[in-house]
Amino acid sequence: MTDPRAPAPRTLFEKIWEAHEILRHPSGQSLLYIDRDLIHEGSFHAFADLRRRGLHPRRPLQIFGIADHYVPTLGRSAEDAASPAIARMIRTFDDNMGWGGLRHFGLGSRDQGIVHVVAPEQGITLPGLTIVCSDSHTSTQGALGALAFGIGQSENAHVLATQTLWQARPRTMRVNVEGVLGTGVTAKDVMLALIARIGAGGAGGHAIEFAGRAVRDMSIEARLTLCNMSIEAAARLGMVAPDETTFRYVAGRHYGPSAKEWDMALAQWQALPSDPGAVFDREVTLEAAAIAPMVTWGTSPDDAVPITGRVPDPAQFAGTEKRNAAARALDYMALVPGTPLEGLAIDRVFIGSCTNSRIEDLREVAAIVAGRKAAVPTIVVPGSTRVREQAEAEGLARIFREAGFEWRHSGCSMCAAMNGDLVAPGERCASTSNRNFVGRQGPGARTHLLSPAMAAAAAVTGRLTDVRRLAEGAA
């Protein structure tokens, strides 16, 4: 029996949105309060805009600068940058942070790393917050139950100047991952399977909440991977309701509540999960047990199939648009319809990016690689300097070095190839990153997206390989 006076059940998304709505314009958009804004080197346009207007960052303590996109991974100073233009980006970032009086984790800092890895690690990301960054993968941070989304530079300037943002409210979508994932199947595979099913535009205009047993069972690291790739399905953001796993992860982190404030924080956070009976505009359900390790064959993240699958024939797609896109993708990827994905020879492997560069990812890689040797050039780029230190302390770095992998310093590196870490034209790269776009990893680069365990299997065999086979062999 429902009490007619009881408030209508609300979703996690709605609760956080409404708690940040300062006012609603008569024409419909909301002015949202932004709790934290993250800045990286690409934000220089926003700073130029502020300077032009004679404005300053209004709430310096709620703004954090983290250098990641352009930083060298072979050394730790601007002098190590691949070109003078890249070095200038790093210096401009430092200058802007100094000018704005902003806390920042530059190249020399122990707290440096990829913004979406560092923010959760430092307790900058917390349940119930609104978090923006001028980077599309800000969606990653929704894994802790925050409303986190990417913005452009005009919006960033607006946040810096006012600590608010005008936003139209997205629709809601719940993705239920029911049951238990098989061995060798990870959050990355769940996302590639989801995007293959609903399409790269499939969640357009929606805020996704991930739910279901498989999601509840996931570590925070895995949930970060899940939410990270929401944007590859065109969602505005992704999120997971905070639970005991979240609270354990958040406790004691530097920029979060102190021990004395913990109960006050917890009371707010425990009220966040979607109420029973809350209605979503769309629901999608995946059976965890049916998901296999996935790999992409084309130039859009929805071009993904199980590793046991084959390169599709463009003729099998519905609609000219999709058929033409598939044909162009195969041409770019130099693949022939019907070719089995497993066994496809690759030229190099990249393990890193905000999708898969956290400690747990590196442990999964090490578990496959231990006692084996790299068959192709492989670089491992930890997601943060702290992750790098931890991987060294745990002996993972030694396993990578012994296998002949290059063990780098933290940054975005070959994910976006902005810092000079490139895949050469025509080379085929197995990559744990999130985008297989034409030219993403360098002009002419051919990217196959996969999980860290699958990347490790590819690295030691030189071919796309079903990691379940290697894991069995090792057992």
Add this chain to the structure above:
Amino acid sequence: MKAFTRETSTVVFVPGMNCDTDQIIPARFIKADRAEGYDKFLFHDIRRDAAGALDPDFPLNRPGADKARILLVEDNFGCGSSREGAVYALVDAGIRALIAPVFGDIFFNNALKNGLVPVRLPRPLCEALAAHLADHPRAEVTVDLAAGQVVLPGALGSHPLVLDAFARDCILRGLDEIELTLTHMDEIRAFEAARIAANPWLGR
């Protein structure tokens, strides 16, 4: 931001589903100062062949294409990276409106902040427009933001231009959002004080 009320122009169809912002402007160019002009970076790699020469078959490289102020594009145009440079490149090349069934979300917002009007039309209509343009490359389209409609050529008719009322108002007036928001500072400060009191860790 330059105000936009109405634009009538020929239209160039740039095909490509999920045309991401890396295609609109490759990452290596987004280091450039805006004052330099971003038009030279527009579709930089995909409009050239492997040797770096302009591909005469790329729609925007065809004679007269540079006069068009409106582009017809495909599903999920502007997906991917949030780089606003993609919008700068289009705006600096003189593009004032885009037509597609669906746009990438962040790109869509970035376009609005720069006075570039993203027009969403139903997919069958976009396909019909592409077919019409193939036969009538000089056909014109009118994007009338003030009247809230898009006038297509031939028998394709007029259709409502649906845009969030707030964004529409800002673009029609060429309004600066930061200035608008600064008029609400009292409400923002009051809200903020309560928020920080409940979450004191935010303020240190």
